[in-house]
Amino acid sequence: MSRSKIQIILVLASVSLVALLSAQLVWLTKAYSVEEKAFNHRVQVALTTVSDQLLATVGGSTSAQKPIKQIASNYYLAELNAPIDPAQAERLLQQELGRRNLQEAYEFGLYNSLDDTLMFGKYVPATQRKLATTPPAVVRHEEGQAPKLYNMAVVFPNKTSVILGEMEFWWYSTGALLLVVLFFAYTMFQILREKRLAELKTDFINNLTHELQTPITNIGLASEVLRKRPETLSPDRLSRYHDLIYSENERLRAQVERVLQMATMESRELVLKKETVDVHALLKETSQNLAPRLQQRAGQLRLNLQATQPLVHADSLHVANALYSLLDNAEKYSPQVPDIEITTQDVAQGILISVRDSGIGIKQEFQKFLFDKFYRVPTGNVHNVKGFGLGLSYVKAIMDAHHGHVTVESAEQQGTCFNLVLPN
Numbered sequence: 266m267s268r269s270k271i272q273i274i275l276v277l278a279s280v281s282l283v284a285l286l287s288a289q290l291v292w293l294t295k296a297y298s299v300e301e302k303a304f305n306h307r308v309q310v311a312l313t314t315v316s317d318q319l320l321a322t323v324g325g326s327t328s329a330q331k332p333i334k335q336i337a338s339n340y341y342l343a344e345l346n347a348p349i350d351p352a353q354a355e356r357l358l359q360q361e362l363g364r365r366n367l368q369e370a371y372e373f374g375l376y377n378s379l380d381d382t383l384m385f386g387k388y389v390p391a392t393q394r395k396l397a398t399t400p401p402a403v404v405r406h407e408e409g410q411a412p413k414l415y416n417m418a419v420v421f422p423n424k425t426s427v428i429l430g431e432m433e434f435w436w437y438s439t440g441a442l443l444l445v446v447l448f449f450a451y452t453m454f455q456i457l458r459e460k461r462l463a464e465l466k467t468d469f470i471n472n473l474t475h476e477l478q479t480p481i482t483n484i485g486l487a488s489e490v491l492r493k494r495p496e497t498l499s500p501d502r503l504s505r506y507h508d509l510i511y512s513e514n515e516r517l518r519a520q521v522e523r524v525l526q527m528a529t530m531e532s533r534e535l536v537l538k539k540e541t542v543d544v545h546a547l548l549k550e551t552s553q554n555l556a557p558r559l560q561q562r563a564g565q566l567r568l569n570l571q572a573t574q575p576l577v578h579a580d581s582l583h584v585a586n587a588l589y590s591l592l593d594n595a596e597k598y599s600p601q602v603p604d605i606e607i608t609t610q611d612v613a614q615g616i617l618i619s620v621r622d623s624g625i626g627i628k629q630e631f632q633k634f635l636f637d638k639f640y641r642v643p644t645g646n647v648h649n650v651k652g653f654g655l656g657l658s659y660v661k662a663i664m665d666a667h668h669g670h671v672t673v674e675s676a677e678q679q680g681t682c683f684n685l686v687l688p689n
């Protein structure tokens with residue numbers, strides 16, 4: 266799948282998911298308001314019935330002239346202005362609400378209609394209404410006095426949660442939709458990851474083909490000359506051709522070995538042959554291997570070995586390869602005269618080895634990919650410096666296997682420093 270195709274799919278799918286989510290949100294709010302209206306209606310009817318019955322007992326006007334007011338979303342007021350009996354009001358309310366299947370907790374109060382003071386108040390819990398744990402009622406009216414005129418108020422403190430609880434179906438459908446969104450996001454993430462890996466692998470194969478072709482061509486040309494006209498060649502040229510074939514063959518062997526090594530590392534667990542290794546000795550030896558390349562470019566490598574505990578328990582071959590990989594990079598990615606410094610230091614976890622160069626450096630945005638297999642910092646279509654993008658992933662694998670770690674510090678055009686920590 267091409268990149269633009271993936272982008273189109275991503276955009277279309279995201280747009281449709283956003284549309285679906287918005288539709289769900291609109292339906293959710295509509296469903297809530299319908300449920301709320303139904304709730305209000307049930308409460309209004311129940312309170313009207315209670316008011317009618319109360320007013321009938323005291324012989325006042327009917328509730329038709331005194332409709333139920335909704336003061337707030339969960340607060341209902343019947344302005345009865347009548348000398349009603351609190352006990353009767355409470356009983357009737359309980360009965361009417363129960364009849365309309367309103368089993369939620371509510372607070373019931375009677376207010377003095379003259380000065381709005383609370384004269385009787387009671388909290389009635391949800392379904393356990395009949396339980397003895399009901400809190401005591403607030404009673405302020407004095408027995409035996411002339412009956413006062415009351416207004417009746419009812420509050421449903423948990424109205425919102427009750428309505429939300431009744432919208433069960435909507436929660437299931439919203440949950441299902443969110444699952445679809447999550448699944449989609451995960452799938453897209455995987456596709457993009459696979460796509461990136463596929464691109465890296467294509468680059469790798471192109472690199473590999475190119476890298477293998479050069480020595481094969483050189484060996485082919487040299488052996489062709491040797492085969493056709495060996496007698497016309499001076500001993501000096503003859504030995505030059507032999508040397509060329511030998512060195513190109515060595516290059517080929519080293520490259521094939523590296524690729525095979527990475528391939529086998531992928532298929533099975535890395536087996537380490539641990540022994541006591543002197544990191545300082547290993548560093549001196551490994552930097553010797555780089556010396557010919559540095560000499561050719563008049564470069565320099567400085568060793569600043571300050572650690573007092575250079576002995577570690579490690580696989581010397583793998584650690585040496587990893588160190589060489591860092592030195593190889595430091596030389597490869599220094600377009601000017603290479604200037605490399607290796608430092609060691611004691612740290613709490615073991616020994617810290619830093620390989621610093623003053624080469625091209627690496628932009629911050631690319632640094633997090635460096636240790637991925639096949640990754641090479643993009644430099645447009647042309648890579649002046651050849652490589653497979655395997656070196657640093659190998660370094661990371663080796664450090665992980667030793668329970669150490671590797672980090673990078675770098676600034677573009679200023680140089681790079683790789684820090685390895687190996688436990689003692």
Ligand SMILES: Nc1ncnc2c1ncn2[C@@H]1O[C@H](COP(=O)(O)OP(=O)(O)OP(=O)(O)O)[C@@H](O)[C@H]1O
Nearest residue numbers: 594595598626641642652653654655656657658681
């Ligand atoms: N010292 C460095 N300075 C600047 N860039 C670096 C340095 N080391 C690594 N890089 C960048 O990180 C990339 C990955 O490095 P890595 O060693 O894994 O692969 P490579 O050098 O390209 O190939 P290989 O090591 O397999 O031959 C390189 O392609 C390069 O872009």
Ligand SMILES: [Mg+2]
Nearest residue numbers: 594652656657
């Ligand atoms: Mg490398």
